[in-house]
Amino acid sequence: MNSSVCKILCSSSPLLPLTPPTMADSNAGIFDPDGKYEQGVLQASNDYPCPKDGADFVYGTAGFRMKADKLTSVAMTVGILAGLRSRKLHGQTIGVMITASHNPAEDNGVKIVDPQGEMLEQEWEKYATYIANAKDPQEAQNAYMWMIKEVRIDQKKPASVIFARDTRPSGEELVRALKTGLDATGVTSIDYGILTTPQLHYLVKATNTKDTSHPYGEVSEEGYYKKLATAFATAMDNIKPAGAVTVDCANGVGAPKLKEFLKHLPADSINIRVVNDNISDPSVLNNDCGADHVKTQQRAPAGFDGKAYDRWASFDGDADRIVYYFQAEGSIFRLLDGDRIATLAANFLGELVQKSGLADKITMTVVQTAYANGSSTRYIEQSLKLKCECTSTGVKHLHHVAARSDIGVYFEANGHGTVLFSPQTLKRIHTHQPESPAQLEALTTLRALTDLINQTVGDALSDFLLVETILAHKEYTVREWLATYTDMPNKLGKQRVANRADFVTVPDSAERKLARPEGLQERIDEIVAKYKDGRCFVRASGTEDVVRIYGEAGEVFDCENMVREVGGEIERRFGP
Ligand SMILES: CC(=O)N[C@H]1[C@@H](OP(=O)(O)O)O[C@H](CO)[C@@H](O)[C@@H]1O
Numbered sequence: 001m002n003s004s005v006c007k008i009l010c011s012s013s014p015l016l017p018l019t020p021p022t023m024a025d026s027n028a029g030i031f032d033p034d035g036k037y038e039q040g041v042l043q044a045s046n047d048y049p050c051p052k053d054g055a056d057f058v059y060g061t062a063g064f065r066m067k068a069d070k071l072t073s074v075a076m077t078v079g080i081l082a083g084l085r086s087r088k089l090h091g092q093t094i095g096v097m098i099t100a101s102h103n104p105a106e107d108n109g110v111k112i113v114d115p116q117g118e119m120l121e122q123e124w125e126k127y128a129t130y131i132a133n134a135k136d137p138q139e140a141q142n143a144y145m146w147m148i149k150e151v152r153i154d155q156k157k158p159a160s161v162i163f164a165r166d167t168r169p170s171g172e173e174l175v176r177a178l179k180t181g182l183d184a185t186g187v188t189s190i191d192y193g194i195l196t197t198p199q200l201h202y203l204v205k206a207t208n209t210k211d212t213s214h215p216y217g218e219v220s221e222e223g224y225y226k227k228l229a230t231a232f233a234t235a236m237d238n239i240k241p242a243g244a245v246t247v248d249c250a251n252g253v254g255a256p257k258l259k260e261f262l263k264h265l266p267a268d269s270i271n272i273r274v275v276n277d278n279i280s281d282p283s284v285l286n287n288d289c290g291a292d293h294v295k296t297q298q299r300a301p302a303g304f305d306g307k308a309y310d311r312w313a314s315f316d317g318d319a320d321r322i323v324y325y326f327q328a329e330g331s332i333f334r335l336l337d338g339d340r341i342a343t344l345a346a347n348f349l350g351e352l353v354q355k356s357g358l359a360d361k362i363t364m365t366v367v368q369t370a371y372a373n374g375s376s377t378r379y380i381e382q383s384l385k386l387k388c389e390c391t392s393t394g395v396k397h398l399h400h401v402a403a404r405s406d407i408g409v410y411f412e413a414n415g416h417g418t419v420l421f422s423p424q425t426l427k428r429i430h431t432h433q434p435e436s437p438a439q440l441e442a443l444t445t446l447r448a449l450t451d452l453i454n455q456t457v458g459d460a461l462s463d464f465l466l467v468e469t470i471l472a473h474k475e476y477t478v479r480e481w482l483a484t485y486t487d488m489p490n491k492l493g494k495q496r497v498a499n500r501a502d503f504v505t506v507p508d509s510a511e512r513k514l515a516r517p518e519g520l521q522e523r524i525d526e527i528v529a530k531y532k533d534g535r536c537f538v539r540a541s542g543t544e545d546v547v548r549i550y551g552e553a554g555e556v557f558d559c560e561n562m563v564r565e566v567g568g569e570i571e572r573r574f575g576p
């Protein structure tokens with residue numbers, strides 16, 4: 001085993017595979033009798049060898065993500081791992097998505113989707129890391145055999161995987177590598193071509209529920225559009241969104257898919273313009289446009305030509321995030337981010353539950369991260385009178401907590417999120433007998449929203465339709481939406497450090513307090529105390545080699561100074 005593999009497993013697990021199992025001690029897992037798959041792994045990793053410079057691959061928050069040309073061997077091992085995951089789960093279908101979301105066009109990524117459309121179970125992330133780091137074919141085969149034993153996988157079980165990719169040109173080569181890993185280990189697979197990330201999540205759940213009493217939807221891209229279009233038409237019965245909306249698709253996969261979806265709506269149901277829809281020139285993907293650009297730069301995308309108070313939205317490169325924005329008089333840019341979508345959705349769903357006569361049977365929770373604006377949290381707790389929970393960064397954490405509620409609304413400030421309805425709540429909503437025409441009307445809209453909202457993962461298209469529905473029902477323009485509360489002045493900074501692993505947060509603090517480096521949290525607290533209504537926290541990024549510094553204060557000037565002061569302290573003491 002190479003040393004980096006050892007390090008990965010040693011640091012995260014007591015299960016150190018010092019020696020791979022042999023046929024003789026294999027009774028924990030059941031070996032393929034004629035060794036066909038083990039041979040296949042050897043051959044596949046001969047065809048797609050790990051790069052010689054021994055890249056340290058890590059399956060992180062967004063799966064594996066890096067420069068696309070480094071990723072081919074990893075894509076092959078993901079094929080092997082996805083097949084093992086499916087076998088372990090008795091042949092349930094697993095998904096693999098090839099995308100690098102909002103990253104530049106030359107990057108790519110591979111991530112695995114579990115049977116109900118959720119992110120890969122955390123325990124398996126280290127197995128994905130383990131096999132991806134095997135430095136030669138023999139190590140890959142050893143890793144495969146170790147997993148069969150460790151995870152107790154019956155190789156006679158069927159395995160099924162579906163996969164798709166975004167518009168990046170490198171996706172084609174990565175698909176070939178992935179397919180090699182799948183074929184080598186006898187996995188049945190379906191290539192769905194180019195899709196948005198949430199469409200692939202939809203298909204995974206639809207495939208695994210198709211023969212159950214609660215099928216999620218037709219198992220096709222067309223089925224996804226039909227489900228959303230039917231739900232949108234029902235939710236918008238007799239009403240129309242106010243004015244036009246322009247959608248910036250980041251020159252990514254969201255553009256053709258949004259246009260395809262619109263073909264399923266009656267022509268006059270929404271006045272929409274799609275911009276930044278050039279997928280033939282890879283260099284423009286996410287370039288000065290898209291949800292991540294708009295959120296992090298706090299400015300409109302390339303090609304913005306909106307007049308004051310025109311409604312705009314931006315998807316990211318794989319269409320799982322969305323933010324809204326507009327320009328007020330005097331060209332002042334106003335962002336309506338994930339916190340705004342969460343509060344809008346929670347407010348409207350709360351009203352529908354109330355009006356349907358279900359208020360005493362259904363409770364709702366809003367789940368945020370520490371990056372949520374403090375004003376949004378106060379608005380949820382004090383005005384909407386809802387429970388608000390704060391989790392660690394990364395949607396899998398939010399999803400997990402939201403899934404515990406009857407209705408769980410979760411969004412990261414960057415616009416990634418959705419609303420989950422528990423199975424029991426869905427049953428209540430669908431079996432409730434309305435006692436008046438007003439109750440029936442609210443209930444009909446609520447039922448439609450349970451179909452409109454993607455139950456697997458944040459989905460820019462589904463979230464877009466949700467927001468458009470709510471604005472139309474509430475007769476809100478962007479101005480009224482923004483007026484629901486006033487954001488605290490805030491700043492998200494970052495600082496390079498010698499070793500970001502030195503920055504460890506206190507368990508159960510939702511990453512708002514540092515346990516190490518020793519003494520730093522006390523110093524941050526001292527700085528924050530100088531600023532009125534100040535809040536500031538520091539954590540190591542999971543996706544970039546930096547620590548992030550987030551701050552809020554009563555005044556813009558104070559906020560800037562506070563974040564700068566904390567950043568300066570970190571640079572001085574822990575800088576590279
Ligand atoms: C402050 C921030 O926006 N962090 C992002 C970013 O994570 P970091 O661990 O902060 O790098 O990328 C994640 C994956 O896309 C996303 O879930 C998260 O919200």
Ligand SMILES: [Mg+2]
Nearest residue numbers: 101316318320
């Ligand atoms: Mg994305």
